[in-house]
Amino acid sequence: MGSCCHHSSPKHKAAGQQHTAGCAPRTEPDLVDAPQADIPSATTASSDSPPDEDSDTVPGLHHWQIQGMDCPSCAAQIETALRRLPGVQSAEVRFATERLEVHWQAPTTRADIEKTIQIAGFDFAASAVVTATEPESRLADRLKGYWDIALLLGLMAIATLVGTQHDGAGGLLFSLATLWGLWPVATRAWRSARSGSPFSIETLMTVAAVGALVLGETAEAAMVLLLFMVGEKLERLAAERARRGVRSLMALVPDTASRVTATGIEQVAAHRLKPGDTIEIHPGARLPVDGTLLSPLAAFDESALTGESMPVDKQQGDRLTAGSLVVDMAVRLRVDSQPGHNAIDRILHLIEQAEANRAPIARFIDNFSRWYTPAMMLAALLVMLVPPLAFAAAWETWVYRGLALLLIGCPCALVISTPAAVTSALAAATRMGVLIKGGAALEQMGKVRTMAFDKTGTLTTGRPELVKLLVSAPFEREQVLQLSANLEAGSHHPLAKALVRAAAREGIVPQHMSHRRTLPGAGIEGEWQGQQLLLCNPAHLPAQSLSELQQARVSALQLEACTLVVLTLDQQVAALFAFRDSLRADAQAGITALQQLDIRCLMLTGDNPTVAARMAGSLGIDFQAGLKPRDKQNTVARLNGQLPLAMVGDGINDAPALRQASVGIAMGQGTDVALDTADAALTHSRLTALADAVRLSRAAHANIRQNIGMALGLKAIFLVTSLTGITGLWLAVLADTGATALVTLNALRLLGHKSRF
Known part of the structure; x- marks a missing residue:
């Protein structure tokens, strides 16, 4: 469990290959067509207006770099908080690149926006430069964030040992452990409520823990909080992994360049280069901009961007894209791209666009908690007050029944039901060679009716x-x-x-x-x-x-x-x-297995139609050839609008399409950005694992429905018996604990799923 959906995410392809053999010249499609709208540079994220002493009162479109987001639900929380401010016309958070874009007018000021972000529990760095790489944090710093979990676990262990000898002392220690774990959760629940999200999952956990404490179920309260804290840490690690993927994409663009002038060569910042400038790049270095080759002949390794394994021969006058690596000789090129509009910037922009256009998949428990928690609290309060006040009934009897109702309404079984099934399914998928990044991706995998494949490095x-x-x-x-x-x-x-x-x-x-x-x-x-x-x-x-x-x-x-x-x-x-x-040895078997599951397969490639037709014909699938990254993204968006679609790829140029699809699946040997953009990855690069993952996803979805049915069914039965006085508080505790045990055992059945290949 955690505050939002789970996301995770691992390497660039060969970057410094030497070119010593001739290879057939080919014309690579341009990475992307330059969009007309302004696109933020891969190396900077700043306000549209230069900061000055009056920037707090200057309205318009401004950018911030947000820190501390664990998943897209965090982004939605920030947007909700900012849209409540007077004068804010729009607020959009791009989770993949941690960018916030706000369009505001008076009376709101920049200070108001930054204060609102801080109140919501997030950090920011307005008008900051985003570095492509960050130094590895020290081991002590990385372990520092786990002391709260370690201490809670230690207190629970001590409480268990003491409780075997002295029940009262054990209960007191469990209460202390619960209070320790509850304080940060309750604090975040309060911040969410102040920001306009009063019934977040933090509120749900706070109510569940406090309710269990009131009823004396201190051990259960501590366990719920422990699971919640562990889930939060996993989400944070997954989010940081995704950040590293975006930073690795930014790192393909050098920060400096050698500009050729009338007086010689000078070193300048890459963002100072303008169209028409001439620059020089030496072997082993990457291009900081899009440009036109001025040297007669040279070979370039474009594998980090295109996924193509072979260096490409280029001649004088050929267009080159930022991030390409010079293989065999020093070259000169004419700068073509405007600052912030090179190929890498445009791919980042496409990833952001795909994320914005994609419908957010909220966790079931978040949606459920919006009405369930306040409804049960209100129902319990009415049970305590109405009979004594309206009918002169005994206060002790109805307070007791209200507390029983509150315990029956404790969402522990429901909270456990979905993540228990998801965790079991994800563990089974990992054994099959499929890394699925969270419950949302797992759920979507089972709904897929079309699967699109890149060619090079995926089917081949x-x-x-x-x-x-x-x-x-x-x-x-x-x-x-x-x-x-x-x-x-x-x-x-x-x-x-x-x-x-x-x-x-x-x-x-x-x-x-x-x-x-x-x-x-x-x-x-x-x-x-x-x-x-x-x-x-x-x-x-x-x-x-x-x-x-x-x-x-x-x-x-x-x-x-x-x-x-x-x-x-x-x-x-x-x-x-x-x-x-x-072709991969298992390509035909993987395609056949998917077709047996009534999943349509097709190939989307930037290669020429002759090669694509031959490859697709041997596999018995449809194809579309000659596609640029934007074409792939548009094709995936169109097909995804008809039926849920999964996209399988391995190159940076596949990243926008991977993000646009209902489920993006990266090959295990693919680039960092493809792996981190995708919702799932084939760790062993076996295409037969795709059908295994779809079957597992469908089984997990059925398991979740069973768990929810059992949890709600038992609660409904004991709700009636508790209100009528047939069952008391201890049976309510047993019902809640029993439901939790049942759904957990049912979820564990998913661990038995194995690959059919």
Whole structure:
């Protein structure tokens, strides 16, 4: 249990790969189209107006950075509190990026807004710079937040031991433990009430604990508070994990850049770069802006943004996106993006948009507590007062029955019913290789009727392999593999690794080759027996180098979605290597299992239609190709509006679509942002686990309905018997405790669910 819904959330793909082999040039889709509206920079979050001495009274649109939010329910609480202020026209909190946006007019001032945020129990940093990374906190600092739980648990343990010898002393110690745990909960309940949310889950817990204390059920009161505090800590850890994911996305953009001027190169802050500036980036560094390549040729690793495993060759005039890593040589580019409008900023903006457009999934207990807690308190009060005042009945009898009603109305069983089932299901899912981030995602998983997949790294392995080797006479297969492996030995390029692996499978060990050097953006060359050896993309060869038959083979292999590399010896073609990113071994089984659950599957990819059609056809699913991140997000939003949809992906460019879907599912080897944006993750990257998760979710939903039915049913029976005097206080205690035990045991059945694969 906790104050809000559970959210959690773990790595960037290869970032510094060396490019030493030619690969087929391809045109990558632009990450996103630049939106017209102003977008906050990935590195700053500040007021639209520069702060000055009159900023407290200047109306308009302002931004704050909020700290201390555990889940979207916290965001809703802040919005509720601020919208009550006179002059506040709108207040929106973006939970993913911790940004608050308020549009206000007089008589409200900035000081009023900040005071309201503090009263609601949250911290803020107005006009602050958001750092991309934060130093790891010391172990003592991390453990400091757990002393309250440790002390409560210690007091309960002591009370239990003492209670075995002296009942009165044990009860007193349990009361002290309850008061210790109750103080911060009751304080937050009071703050919520002052902010316009009087019946929050903190209020529910406070009423339950106080009611149990009044009736002498001190051990039960302490246990409810202990579970509540543990749930809160888990939510806070999950929220901080998500924050780290957003910070890792921001970290892709360097804070400084080398700007080329008439007098030389100067170091400037990245946010000072303007369209038209020329900057220089060295190998191993990332681009701070979107720009146009001015250098003739270069290779760029875009895997952190696109999820594509292979570096991309770019030529002079090609567009480049912020966050891309320069692989093989120093380059110069012309700045194209305005400050705060680069590719990373736009992806952050899309994530915020998707979060804002997505209907919030409130926890059942929060909704239930809005009317249940005040209704039961009012009912108990009426039972105590009405009969004695209206009918001259005995005060002792009806106060006793009112207290029994209050205990019957204690929501312990109901509070336990949902999280007990959710916790059991989440534990079972983890054993199956599926990390589901909380009860809301678990519930939505069972409602999914459409599942959309990214291609590269999701349906495919994301690792190219040699699929065809065409050897030209008089050369032999073993000879060309040996020469190619010699050239590529030690390279980190995905194609180079694939070629060396292919040679190793045939027992070929790479040997040293002299005069080996990389051709930036083209390939690699060396010398063998006094002859020039070249390994490159066919597009880098003169047109007359390939015969008509060889050109026909190149065209045919390209239609088969292959990446091609050609080996030449003294300008004579020796061999043609064809590489392909293959399907995951369990892709077909995973798709079939989902289709058996009446879930429609389709592929959404930025790749070309020929490759997509071949891949989708082999799996028997629908597809849409050539999609940019915004296109993916819009497609997911449209399909999700028809039937609940889950999106499965692994790249940063998938993050907006993952957030837009009813359930976002990230592959375990995916990027930090994809994993932290998603509602679930496949820790072992097994697609067959998706069907297991759907089955488990449906079983958990049924289990929750059973638990609620048992809890309410028992309460209804004993409500009648308590009011009529048939049962007394001790049976009311037994009914409440028994209902709690029943729903817990029923929930534990979910732990028995196992994978079918």
